[in-house]
Amino acid sequence: MDAFIQDLIAYWPQILAGLKNTVVLMVIMSVTGLMGGVGVFYLTLSSHKAVRRWMDGFISFFIGTPLIVHLFLMYYGLPELGIRLSAFTVAVIGFTLNVSAYNARYLATAYNGLDKTELEAARSQGFTRRETFRLIIMPQVMRMSVPSLTNQAIQNLKDTSVAFLIQYHDFFAQMQEVASTNFQFFKAYVTAGAVYLALISIIVLAARRLEKRIALPGLAT
Amino acid sequence: MTFGNILIILAEGAGYTVLVTLASISAGLAVGLSLAVLSTLRWKAVSLFLAVYTYVFRSIPVLVLLFILFFGLPGIGIRISPFVSMVATLGLVSGAYLAEVFRGAMAAVDGDEILAAEAAGLNRWEIFFYIIMPQMFRMSVPGMINEFTSVLKYTPFAYTVGIPEIMKEAMSLAALTLRGLEIYLAVGILYFLIYKLFVMFFMTLEKRFRVPGLASK
Amino acid sequence: MALIEVKDLAKAFDGKTVLKGINLELSEGQSKVVMGTSGCGKSTLLRCLNLLLPPTSGRIIFKGEDITRPGVDIRKVRADIGFVFQHFALYRHLTVEENVTLGLRKLKKMKATEAVQKASHELERVGMIEHRGKYPAQLSGGQKQRAAIVRALAMDPAVLFLDEPTSALDPEMSREVVTVINKLFLENVTMLCVTHDPFLAKYISDSIIFLDEGVVVAEDIAERLFYNHADPRIKHFFMSVIDHR
Numbered sequence: 001m002d003a004f005i006q007d008l009i010a011y012w013p014q015i016l017a018g019l020k021n022t023v024v025l026m027v028i029m030s031v032t033g034l035m036g037g038v039g040v041f042y043l044t045l046s047s048h049k050a051v052r053r054w055m056d057g058f059i060s061f062f063i064g065t066p067l068i069v070h071l072f073l074m075y076y077g078l079p080e081l082g083i084r085l086s087a088f089t090v091a092v093i094g095f096t097l098n099v100s101a102y103n104a105r106y107l108a109t110a111y112n113g114l115d116k117t118e119l120e121a122a123r124s125q126g127f128t129r130r131e132t133f134r135l136i137i138m139p140q141v142m143r144m145s146v147p148s149l150t151n152q153a154i155q156n157l158k159d160t161s162v163a164f165l166i167q168y169h170d171f172f173a174q175m176q177e178v179a180s181t182n183f184q185f186f187k188a189y190v191t192a193g194a195v196y197l198a199l200i201s202i203i204v205l206a207a208r209r210l211e212k213r214i215a216l217p218g219l220a221t
Numbered sequence: 222m223t224f225g226n227i228l229i230i231l232a233e234g235a236g237y238t239v240l241v242t243l244a245s246i247s248a249g250l251a252v253g254l255s256l257a258v259l260s261t262l263r264w265k266a267v268s269l270f271l272a273v274y275t276y277v278f279r280s281i282p283v284l285v286l287l288f289i290l291f292f293g294l295p296g297i298g299i300r301i302s303p304f305v306s307m308v309a310t311l312g313l314v315s316g317a318y319l320a321e322v323f324r325g326a327m328a329a330v331d332g333d334e335i336l337a338a339e340a341a342g343l344n345r346w347e348i349f350f351y352i353i354m355p356q357m358f359r360m361s362v363p364g365m366i367n368e369f370t371s372v373l374k375y376t377p378f379a380y381t382v383g384i385p386e387i388m389k390e391a392m393s394l395a396a397l398t399l400r401g402l403e404i405y406l407a408v409g410i411l412y413f414l415i416y417k418l419f420v421m422f423f424m425t426l427e428k429r430f431r432v433p434g435l436a437s438k
Numbered sequence: 439m440a441l442i443e444v445k446d447l448a449k450a451f452d453g454k455t456v457l458k459g460i461n462l463e464l465s466e467g468q469s470k471v472v473m474g475t476s477g478c479g480k481s482t483l484l485r486c487l488n489l490l491l492p493p494t495s496g497r498i499i500f501k502g503e504d505i506t507r508p509g510v511d512i513r514k515v516r517a518d519i520g521f522v523f524q525h526f527a528l529y530r531h532l533t534v535e536e537n538v539t540l541g542l543r544k545l546k547k548m549k550a551t552e553a554v555q556k557a558s559h560e561l562e563r564v565g566m567i568e569h570r571g572k573y574p575a576q577l578s579g580g581q582k583q584r585a586a587i588v589r590a591l592a593m594d595p596a597v598l599f600l601d602e603p604t605s606a607l608d609p610e611m612s613r614e615v616v617t618v619i620n621k622l623f624l625e626n627v628t629m630l631c632v633t634h635d636p637f638l639a640k641y642i643s644d645s646i647i648f649l650d651e652g653v654v655v656a657e658d659i660a661e662r663l664f665y666n667h668a669d670p671r672i673k674h675f676f677m678s679v680i681d682h683r
Contacts, residue, residue, distance in 0.1 A: 064416035066374040068388070069409045076395060077402035121527035124490055125541045125593070126517030135540060139531045158282040165284075165381070172285060179292075186293035193281040193289060200280040218575020219530055 004184045008191070011178045018174030019195070025088070025170065026157045029095035033156065034149065036096050037103025041141075042133060044108055055104070062101030068162055070094040075166040087168040091160075099156060106148035110141040143219050150207035154200050161196075171195065222398065227407045234390035235411060241304070241376045241386060242415075245311035246369050252316025257323035257357075261349065271320070278317035283375050286310045291382045303382040311375055315368050322364030326357040359435045362427045366420060373416060387411055439502060441466045441597060441628060442487065447496035448652075449479070449486050456482045458652035459496065464597065469629040470657075471639040474649035475675060480632040483649070484601050487630070488512075488519045501596065517545050520590030524602040526582040528574040534561070534585045535570040538592045546593065560592045561585075564618045580611030584618055591622075598622070600631040604638050616641055636664060636680050648672055 008015070044055040062070075074090040085093075114137065122132040142149075164173040172192055179188035256274065259267050278286075291306040301309070330353050338348045377388035391408045395401040440463040449457040456479040464470055472480045485491040487498060489505065489512050498505050505515050528537050535557050542553035561567045564584045574582055583603055590598055603619065604612040616638050622629065623642040633639055639646055640660040648656045648663065650671050656663065664680065667673045 061413060063370065064420075065409045065412045066377045068377045069405055069412060072388075072391075073402070073405035073409065077405045080400065080402045115525075115527070115530065117523055117525050117527040118529055120490060121521065121523060121529075124488060124516055124519070124521035125589075126513040126515075126545050127541075128513065131544060135544065136529055136531075143531065154280070158280070161282040161284045172282070184296065186289065186296035189285060189289040189293045193285050196282055196285060197277065197280045216531055216575075217573040219573075 004182060004187045007178055007182045007184070011174065011181075014177065015171065015174045018169055018171040021169055022157070022160045022171040023199075025091055025095070025160045025163060025168070026153075028092055029099055029160075030153045030156050032092065032096040033099025033103055033152070036100025037107060038138070040100050040104035041107040041111070044104065045111070045129075045133065045137075047129070059101045059104050059108075062098050063105065067094060067098050067159060068165060070098065071162065071166050087163065087166045090166060091163040091168055095156065095159065095163075099152060102152055102155075103145075103149060106145045106152070107141050109148075110144040111137065113144065114140060140219060143214055143216065146207070146211050146214065150203065150210075153207075154203055157199055157203065158196065222400070224403055224407065227394070227400075227404055228411065230394060231387055231390050231404070231407055231411055234385055234387040235415065237379070237384055237386035238373075238376050238412075239415065241307055241311075241379055241384065242369075242373045242419075244304075244308045245315065245372045245376070248308050248312025249315030249319050249368065249372065252312055253319025253323055256316065256320035257327060258349065260320070260324055261327070275317045275320060278314050281314075283310060283314055284378055284381070286314065287378055287382065303379070303384050306382060307376075307379045307384060311372050314375075315372050318368050318371070319361075319365065322361050322368065323357055325364070326360040327353055329360055330356050356435060359427075359430065359432060362423065366423050369419060369423070370416060373412070373419060440464060440499075441468075441501060442630070443497075443499040444487070445497040445499070447483070447486060447498065448494045449482055449491065450494045455494075456652055457486065457493075460649075460652075460654055462647060462654060462657075464628065464630055466596075466628055467626040469623050469627070469631070469642055469644050470647055471643040471645075472630070472632045472647045472649055473634060473636075473639055473675075474655075476634065478649045479652045480649050481601055484521075484599050484630070484632050488516050488521065488599065517541070517593060518596045520593060520595035520598040522583070522586050522590050522598065522600040522603050524606050526574070526579075526586045526606070528582055528586055528589070530574050533571050533573055534566060534577070534588075537574075537585060538589045541589070541593050556592055557588070560588045563591075564588055564621075578611060579607045580614040583607065583611075583615045587615075587618060587622075591627075597628040597630060600629065600633070602633055602635075603631065604633065604635050612638075634679060636660070636676065640664070648675075 040055055040058060043051050044059075046052055046055075071090055071094045074085060074094060075087065078085060118136055119132055122136045127135065160170055161172040164170050164176065167173075175188050175192040179185045182188075256271055260271055287306060287310040290301065290310055291303060294301060294306075334352055335348055338352045343351065376386060379386050380389035380392060383389070387408055391404050395404045398404070442462075442464040444460055444462045447457055447460040448455065460483060462470075472483060474480050482491060486493045489498075493506060496506070500515055501518075503510065505512065528534075529540065532540060535554065538557040538560065539548075539550070539553040542548045542556055543550060546553075548556065558567060558570070561570055564587060566581065566584050566588060569577060569581055569585070574585070577585065583606075587598075587600075587603075600619065604615050607615060612635070619629075619631070619638070620641045629642065631638070631642060643660065645657055645659055646663050647654055648658075655669060656667075656672060663672060664676045667676070
């Protein structure tokens with residue numbers, strides 16, 4: 001154990017850099033994924049049938065296929081077309097598409113639970129589709145989706161570990177490095193697991209506070 | 222080599238993908254159901270265990286858990302095969318999620334029905350098997366489909382421990398032919414097909430056993 | 439000149455004709471109630487008049503302008519027509535006051551303070567001022583409907599449409615809402631109300647339009663319509679609804 005801890009200390013700067021990469025990737029994809037999810041959700045409400053179809057297809061495809069395939073397709077496939085993207089770029093694009101699809105589905109589920117007469121009321125008041133979306137639909141749908149969106153953020157943190165398979169130097173990749181120098185695989189991976197657990201606990205606590213702050217009477221989150 | 226050829230070669234790995242998925246789903250169902258049943262006991266120690274279990278296995282990334290089981294355990298003298306470690310990983314993780322799904326569905330069963338069953342003289346187990354479980358499963362369909370989809374989407378990780386499923390085949394093929402773009406595109410299509418088949422299968426199953434008024438939204 | 443003039447308005451859903459050539463007029467300061475058996479098309483009529491539902495044929499003249507023609511800014515027209523719904527349709531994420539000010543700020547481009555002032559004034563009129571900070575979920579049915587009426591009135595609409603404003607309420611709360619609408623009636627607010635509640639109809643209307651199977655059968659004052667009408671459909675309808683009370 002002592003030797004392992006010494007190795008951890010020796011590799012500390014690298015591990016910390018990896019941890020930073022993990023958190024950065026998680027934060028970026030949570031933000032882009034939320035924006036993308038809202039955009040896709042908006043388009044699923046389009047008055048054009050073709051647009052709705054495409055969005056349903058988009059959501060279904062990204063929910064139905066593994067993330068790692070999208071990452072490999074971009075990281076190992078695109079260079080054939082002369083397009084060489086960094087592991088980071090690939091991860092951000094791949095995760096954004098994937099997370100957007102999930103978030104859009106959560107928002108759509110919340111939308112189905114909305115009282116549609118409110119939308120009729122908004123229309124009868126003279127609001128445009130876009131105003132109705134921004135002023136009536138979004139404030140309610142976002143509140144109702146907080147638990148699913150938080151779960152997605154947790155999922156995002158866990159999924160960053162997949163990026164190590166396309167050579168992104170995330171936290172897990174660094175722990176891998178530590179393990180392969182001292183062959184203490186068990187300790188290294190369990191430590192990694194414990195760190196993910198700790199990071200997720202922070203998200204959970206933050207989410208609880210957020211839920212309390214934005215809760216409104218009669219609008220269950 | 223045409224795109225069709227690629228699909229056919231990869232489809233050979235699909236057998237393993239489906240096998241890993243089905244085995245993991247079974248393991249997940251077994252774990253999830255056991256935990257859900259345990260939770261009905263309402264013992265303090267048990268609920269503490271359940272809380273810790275679900276928290277831990279919903280927090281650790283699948284890849285990390287797989288590496289702990291396959292590469293880590295031998296370090297403390299436990300050696301398990303790639304297949305078992307993959308299935309155990311996904312079984313433990315999806316079990317944690319499924320337990321939540323089942324518990325949610327059980328909570329939605331009308332308490333009066335249980336009271337009525339007690340009044341009729343059914344014991345705890347009979348109530349569970351004849352009253353709660355049939356309703357719980359029907360109400361859990363959407364949650365189960367979500368979880369099974371996740372399991373399917375995690376199966377490509379099996380390549381990291383050397384199981385010759387679709388992803389592994391694709392990587393070998395890509396290394397050989399240097400046509401990664403088409404190959405990984407084909408992988409995506411294959412997975413999407415398997416996903417669609419899975420969903421269709423469960424939807425038919427759900428329809429077959431549907432009872433009016435027991436909607437699974 | 440009438441504020442609203444409807445000519446041969448027809449509406450069909452999936453081949454089923456709900457409205458078969460409606461003609462009616464509503465002048466400024468007038469209040470009319472539309473009654474009829476359920477399924478006679480009265481709610482559809484109201485929704486056609488502000489084009490929430492596009493009419494199949496016919497013309498709707500609002501303030502001298504045919505609003506069924508293409509190119510009409512229907513949102514402007516809608517903003518000029520207050521609409522009160524059977525199930526209140528208050529925005530759940532907004533307080534009573536915010537429900538009222540939303541349209542003022544976003545559609546009438548009022549400043550926030552100005553909008554709040556206007557909202558307070560209107561809430562005062564219906565005795566809802568002390569509930570201004572509550573969310574819809576914290577209100578009784580009658581309070582919700584009063585808030586919804588204020589939301590519509592605050593926009594200073596040319597006319598107020600009410601779609602079964604009391605039928606989701608129990609008798610006591612219904613009475614509270616009838617009182618408010620009656621007050622508006624006495625203030626000569628222009629109204630067009632759909633209801634099957636004869637009590638409401640009697641206290642808020644200059645005349646009652648009776649609709650059956652998508653056509654106007656009669657238009658008259660309550661007293662002449664309610665009791666022993668010559669037309670058996672009307673007589674039968676009012677016998678049943680009035681006996682129920």
